[in-house]
Amino acid sequence: MDFYGSSLSGDALRRRVGHLSQLGGVRLLTSDNGPSRGVRLVEFRTGTGLSFEIGVERGFDVGRADYRGASLGWMPPTLMPGPWYFEDQANFGWLRVGLGGFNNTCGLIHIGNPEETSVAHYNFPARPTDRYGVHDRAALLPAELVSLGERWEGERCILEAVGKVTQAQTYGENLVLTRTYRAELGASWFTMEDVVENRGYLPVEHMLLYHINAGYPFVDEGSELIAPVAGPPRLLFGTADVDDPASWSRFIAPQRNWVQQTFEHHMVPDADGMVEVAIFNPRLFGGTGLSVRYDHGMMPNYIEWRMMGEGQYAVGIEPCTNGFGRDAVRAAGDLIVLEPGKSRIYRTRVAIIGPAEAAALRQR
DSSP: OEETTEEOOHHHHHTTOSSGGGTOEEEEEEOOSGGGTTOEEEEEEOSSSEEEEEETTTTTEEEEEEETTEESBBOOTTOSOOGGGOOOTTTTTHHHHTSOBSEEEEEESOOSSOEEEEOGGGOOTTOSEEEEOTTOSGGGSOEEEEEEEEEEETTEEEEEEEEEEEEEOTTSOEEEEEEEEEEETTOSEEEEEEEEEEOSSSOEEEEEEEEEEEETTTSOTTOEEEOOBSSSOEEEESOOOTTSTHHHHBOOSOBTTOOOEEEEEOBOOOTTSEEEEEEEETTGGGSEEEEEEEETTTOOEEEEEEEEBSSOEEEEEEEESSOSOHHHHHHTTOOEEEOTTOEEEEEEEEEEEOHHHHHHHHHO
16 A cells, blocks of 8 residues: 555554554544534545545535545535525525535435426325425435444455435335445545435335536636547536537636536446546646546436536536436436335446546546
């Protein structure tokens, strides 16, 4: 294992410290001030400068994340408040408390703008339809913390945390998301594996989107999106010349009165069925990027949120199970229905890359 310029065995490392936390590790904290007071945080430190915090009460999503002191994600003015401040769940209240931090899980039943749909299959005559607010509830559901800690596998020290998020109601869905984060001491990556299971006895419609909010300084004037796109994207919101790659793959300084741009890309997976995208800043630490690799077969759609506004300055890396608009998704035959006892597995890898890795990704 390479640590601070030395290649040392696990035993040699252990002989040099009083406790593993001197190098890195996993620990449980609690926010004690502001809107996030009471939110438990699982902190990962890999010892390379990569660290991140998982909000247990925030859908087990990653809030603060940084590399060598440089933030990976866009942090909102509300500082990742507790889910007890979630209001107006049927419309746009999610934007007051849900959006921000490194990742927001969107779903588990609905993604996109608020919509009303039939829920007659739940056999509750008093509620024949239901209205789902923007991006649904998953990002603001408290999780059950199952386990956390470190373990040695030979010469590798694995850092791990497991949480369980339940989205359920009487006369409705019973979906359980079990999420496992893994990282490695001495490495600058982490993986996120989600298992979404229908634990009820009725079929449930299912949608999922990862709203990964890359922010400054990874996003800055001169940063670029490197991605295996099949051609020009489809513009969903805002205005842009999609035939000009700079309109969606290059980033500019914050703009006054900016109107968000949302693009839908068709990505080309590699031989393993995975898609890797990166946001690369050539000026950050001599050239540093944020890479996200995900399973294209499970999340065949990709949304890019290009928000170059003042204060709201972020780029959304958003792999998802389907596009927006339930009627269009259903008509296209893309609406996922989880039958009782069935599950789906989603695997994602987040990594820090340098100039050589960015060049290789660009070449691929």
